[in-house]
Amino acid sequence: MFNKETEYALRGLIYIKLQNLKERRPGTSEVAKEIEAPPFFIAKILQRLVRFGFLKSLKGKGGGFFFDPDKPDIPIIKLISATEGNRSFSGCSFGLKQCDSNNPCPLHEKYVPIKEALNKLITEETIQSLAEKVYKEGLSLIEVMK
Amino acid sequence: MFNKETEYALRGLIYIKLQNLKERRPGTSEVAKEIEAPPFFIAKILQRLVRFGFLKSLKGKGGGFFFDPDKPDIPIIKLISATEGNRSFSGCSFGLKQCDSNNPCPLHEKYVPIKEALNKLITEETIQSLAEKVYKEGLSLIEVMK
DNA sequence: TTATTAAAAGACAAAAAGGTCTTTTGGTAA
DNA sequence: TTACCAAAAGACCTTTTTGTCTTTTAATAA
Numbered sequence: 001m002f003n004k005e006t007e008y009a010l011r012g013l014i015y016i017k018l019q020n021l022k023e024r025r026p027g028t029s030e031v032a033k034e035i036e037a038p039p040f041f042i043a044k045i046l047q048r049l050v051r052f053g054f055l056k057s058l059k060g061k062g063g064g065f066f067f068d069p070d071k072p073d074i075p076i077i078k079l080i081s082a083t084e085g086n087r088s089f090s091g092c093s094f095g096l097k098q099c100d101s102n103n104p105c106p107l108h109e110k111y112v113p114i115k116e117a118l119n120k121l122i123t124e125e126t127i128q129s130l131a132e133k134v135y136k137e138g139l140s141l142i143e144v145m146k
Numbered sequence: 147m148f149n150k151e152t153e154y155a156l157r158g159l160i161y162i163k164l165q166n167l168k169e170r171r172p173g174t175s176e177v178a179k180e181i182e183a184p185p186f187f188i189a190k191i192l193q194r195l196v197r198f199g200f201l202k203s204l205k206g207k208g209g210g211f212f213f214d215p216d217k218p219d220i221p222i223i224k225l226i227s228a229t230e231g232n233r234s235f236s237g238c239s240f241g242l243k244q245c246d247s248n249n250p251c252p253l254h255e256k257y258v259p260i261k262e263a264l265n266k267l268i269t270e271e272t273i274q275s276l277a278e279k280v281y282k283e284g285l286s287l288i289e290v291m292k
Numbered sequence: 293t294t295a296t297t298a299a300a301a302g303a304c305a306a307a308a309a310g311g312t313c314t315t316t317t318g319g320t321a322a
Numbered sequence: 323t324t325a326c327c328a329a330a331a332g333a334c335c336t337t338t339t340t341g342t343c344t345t346t347t348a349a350t351a352a
Binding site: 027028043046050051057058062063 | 297300
């Protein structure tokens with residue numbers, strides 16, 4: 001569905017948001033451990049997210065990552081276009097550059113409502129709404145042993 | 147949505163099926179040209195599809211690719227698992243190895259019906275049903291100038 | 293004002309996806 | 323039975339994705 005960078009970014013951002021609610025600013029190694037992502041890789045990903053303006057960071061003792069409280073919630077479609085650049089479900093499943101009702105691929109008609117549902121999902125859900133869901137319902141961001 | 151190999155395979159198989167209906171057995175360069183795929187790459191892909199048993203081929207003059215008329219239709223989910231190995235929409239959008247109603251990711255609940263629709267689509271549609279649609283509705287497998 | 297801490301920057305590397313090309317093998321037809 | 327044709331096999335290459343590591347920069351606290 002999503003690539004690895006997007007997956008780690010999603011889990012990482014949600015983890016950071018949850019910690020921010022507890023007045024904490026986690027650093028890269030904490031995030032890596034808690035979401036089970038490769039430490040150096042998540043460091044690079046979080047760095048990019050800061051550059052994109054999704055996150056803020058502080059260096060030095062007590063530093064770490066946090067959300068700017070003044071900024072609006074981040075719909076995950078925005079995250080995805082930052083990490084994957086617009087592609088994905090927006091395109092044609094057959095790879096036609098211009099697949100629409102005028103020049104449909106043979107899957108077009110049945111694929112359109114699915115794409116629409118997906119786009120609705122990633123437009124409506126935000127990092128914050130997902131974090132809230134994790135918090136309220138006690139969900140996990142990693143594998144759990146039962 | 148799908149990777150390049152799957153896209154080319156889909157378009158290529160449908161093109162071959164359409165030609166078979168006209169008692170023709172297209173070769174790699176014809177397929178490449180007609181579906182706008184890289185010639186050497188589609189050659190390799192068709193080779194693999196023959197090995198997988200989706201297609202038959204004949205070498206030498208008058209040779210080319212064709213479907214065994216005795217074999218059942220090929221649901222595109224079978225093609226996809228051959229070219230991409232089961233992954234895709236079957237997994238969790240968050241990358242959790244075990245994401246289900248017991249241990250759901252925060253997108254799980256809303257993503258499940260979408261996955262189900264996708265799986266229904268690729269289970270019900272076959273190379274042959276898509277070829278028929280292309281034939282009956284005069285669809286194109288490449289870009290068209292209007 | 294120095295030691296320590298943690299992110300930023302960026303080089304580097306492995307693996308996978310995507311693509312190209314040459315040689316070999318097995319058919320067909322003259 | 324030879325000449326030719328087209329797929330099979332497989333080596334090779336490029337780009338993208340995924341991941342690792344070292345050095346630099348900036349903040350904090352002693």
